[in-house]
Amino acid sequence: MEPNTLGAQPTSPLTRIMAGIQERHPHVAPGPVDDAPSENEPGHPEYHRKRRAEWALKRWSAAVPPRYRSAEATLPAVQAWADRVAADPTTAGSLLLTGTTGTGKTYEAYGALRRIAAAGSTHPYEIRATTAADMNGLLRPNGSPRGVEEELRRLAHIPLLLLDDLGSAKATEWVEETTYRLVNERYNACRPTIYTSNLPARSSSVPDLASALGERIVSRLSEDTTVVAMTGADRRRRGAA
Ligand SMILES: Nc1ncnc2c1ncn2[C@@H]1O[C@H](COP(=O)(O)OP(=O)(O)O)[C@@H](O)[C@H]1O
């Protein structure tokens, strides 16, 4: 008998099967079962991208309030920003959506977060959404059992943060200081944030973010932030909701 290339004394069932195959079909080389998977099979990059997108969209669904469940990023500038975050969150910078009440800022913000999830990028999809008012409450001395420093650390470290309605309440010195620390830490760590505000970033004629939150914060924001001014009527009054 020909010497068996897989060993003369097959022991395990698998070895015996492989030896049998080799004997009967010597031209068949052992190897991966499927070395050219289709995009619906494990091993194909598209298969894994889709699984990551499904997982991220589940996280998005868990974080989004019911009102914004159908949110989409509709503006080209917002879509482009979301695509940059999906490609590389460390170079995308932040997004500031400004506009009066009802122009669709929160909708657009959740839409951007959904678009990032749907991209199925390899970067971790962890999001946190809070209004600036809730954040201020949390970061007040005694505002949280975890303590201000721990809350601030969590907000600074989450890969994607939505900070809604920035500058809507009169900022105390304390709020200004903690907001600055958060904005600055996220800026230094190159973590993207979506800010929304009823106020324009800067204006000489109407109240602006710089006067509500302090020049320091707005100058930090202006360094790496895509500003998108949303216009139009109040969608809530139009009954579009
Ligand atoms: N592009 C859109 N398509 C459909 N509904 C929208 C759109 N943008 C906003 N809305 C709806 O209009 C209402 C106001 O939008 P919202 O994002 O809350 O405004 P803002 O945050 O600027 O005050 C919400 O009920 C929202 O779901």
Ligand SMILES: [Mg+2]
């Ligand atoms: Mg809003």
